Amino acid sequence: MVAEQKLTKKDFTSDQEVRWCPGCGDYAILTAVQKTMPELGIPPHNVVFFSGIGCSGRFPYYMNTYGFHGIHGRAPAFATGLKMMRPELSVWIVTGDGDSMSIGGNHFIHVLRRNVDVKILMFNNRIYGLTKGQYSPTSEQGKKTRSTPYGSLDNPFNPVSVALGAGATFVARAIDVEVTHLTEMVKAAAAHKGAAFVEIYQTCVVFNDGAFENMTDRKSKHDTVLFLEHGKPMVFGKSRDKGIRLRGLTPEVVTIGENGVTEADLLVHDAYSNDPVYSFLLSQILPPVFPTPVGILRSVQLPTYDALNRDQLEKTTAKVGRGDIDTLLRSGELWTVS
Numbered sequence: 001m002v003a004e005q006k007l008t009k010k011d012f013t014s015d016q017e018v019r020w021c022p023g024c025g026d027y028a029i030l031t032a033v034q035k036t037m038p039e040l041g042i043p044p045h046n047v048v049f050f051s052g053i054g055c056s057g058r059f060p061y062y063m064n065t066y067g068f069h070g071i072h073g074r075a076p077a078f079a080t081g082l083k084m085m086r087p088e089l090s091v092w093i094v095t096g097d098g099d100s101m102s103i104g105g106n107h108f109i110h111v112l113r114r115n116v117d118v119k120i121l122m123f124n125n126r127i128y129g130l131t132k133g134q135y136s137p138t139s140e141q142g143k144k145t146r147s148t149p150y151g152s153l154d155n156p157f158n159p160v161s162v163a164l165g166a167g168a169t170f171v172a173r174a175i176d177v178e179v180t181h182l183t184e185m186v187k188a189a190a191a192h193k194g195a196a197f198v199e200i201y202q203t204c205v206v207f208n209d210g211a212f213e214n215m216t217d218r219k220s221k222h223d224t225v226l227f228l229e230h231g232k233p234m235v236f237g238k239s240r241d242k243g244i245r246l247r248g249l250t251p252e253v254v255t256i257g258e259n260g261v262t263e264a265d266l267l268v269h270d271a272y273s274n275d276p277v278y279s280f281l282l283s284q285i286l287p288p289v290f291p292t293p294v295g296i297l298r299s300v301q302l303p304t305y306d307a308l309n310r311d312q313l314e315k316t317t318a319k320v321g322r323g324d325i326d327t328l329l330r331s332g333e334l335w336t337v338s
């Protein structure tokens with residue numbers, strides 16, 4: 001009997017030279033994914049990465065798996081097609097905030113609402129990197145870029161709220177430099193049966209440097225990031241003395257030990273809650289009033305589109321037999337144009 005070989009990061013690393021700018025957050029995400037893959041126990045030949053257009057679009061080249069660098073915003077369509085036909089494959093989508101929230105917004109919401117069993121990693125650098133720094137749908141209002149020299153007037157999208165609004169069954173948020181946490185999120189997304197969406201805050205050092213600085217700087221991050229843990233009260237702050245409390249449906253920041261507030265008063269995170277009000281409320285806990293929640297916001301089980309489709313196909317074939325495209329095309333009213 002041949003002993004099963006243990007997979008390592010090397011097995012998922014391609015021989016391609018990585019061509020992102022030095023210091024780009026994409027490197028940390030690539031390393032996290034390459035490190036996580038061996039732990040999933042899926043051989044590289046059963047893994048496929050799809051991407052759209054943007055700096056993030058280069059991701060599949062660097063993975064020693066199957067890969068497909070598609071067209072702008074359309075990775076969900078290709079990924080859906082493959083998952084429907086090859087359910088045994090682990091199918092991933094790597095996309096940017098421009099790729100998935102602008103031109104690909106439509107594909108993004110539908111792959112989530114259908115709950116196709118694919119994993120989506122969105123690198124959110126709040127800018128168009130590849131095309132040299134135009135504002136994106138996640139750029140903050142007032143953002144000055146080459147395409148908004150007097151400041152952007154747009155209200156930005158909150159991708160996590162968009163995903164929840166589309167009915168996503170798994171929604172998480174992570175930060176490129178919080179590698180251990182990011183790895184956990186990638187693993188949890190992989191384990192989810194259904195469409196899993198992970199928004200990853202990613203620094204574009206060239207066109208949007210410092211966008212997430214207050215969430216990554218050692219001095220400020222304890223006050224600006226809330227690490228969500230299922231079943232645990234929402235505590236944050238350097239001294240772990242701040243928390244989130246609910247007043248009716250309104251969250252508020254409180255200090256433990258002040259005005260009689262104890263840990264027992266805080267909101268306890270339920271990652272598996274099926275209540276859309278709770279998940280959406282969580283997605284709206286945002287700076288500057290609140291810290292940014294990272295972790296699993298929602299994880300619920302619903303039938304996947306690909307499985308439902310296979311089931312329907314099997315049952316219908318058993319009832320009416322295998323279809324034939326030529327017969328179908330000639331089955332209706334036909335006429336000849338002369």
Ligand SMILES: Cc1ncc(C[n+]2csc(CCOP(=O)(O)OP(=O)(O)O)c2C)c(N)n1
Pocket residue numbers: 053054055056057072095096097098099100103123125127128129130131136204
């Ligand atoms: C059909 C089409 N429209 C526009 C473009 C130009 N374009 C290329 S990448 C991009 C935006 C990429 O932004 P994002 O998804 O945030 O990726 P990043 O480069 O920041 O990783 C645009 C508008 C294109 N390549 N194709």
Ligand code: SF4
Pocket residue numbers: 019020021023024025026055125129130203204205206207
């Ligand atoms: S332009 Fe920005 S996102 Fe693109 S590779 Fe360079 S640093 Fe990374």
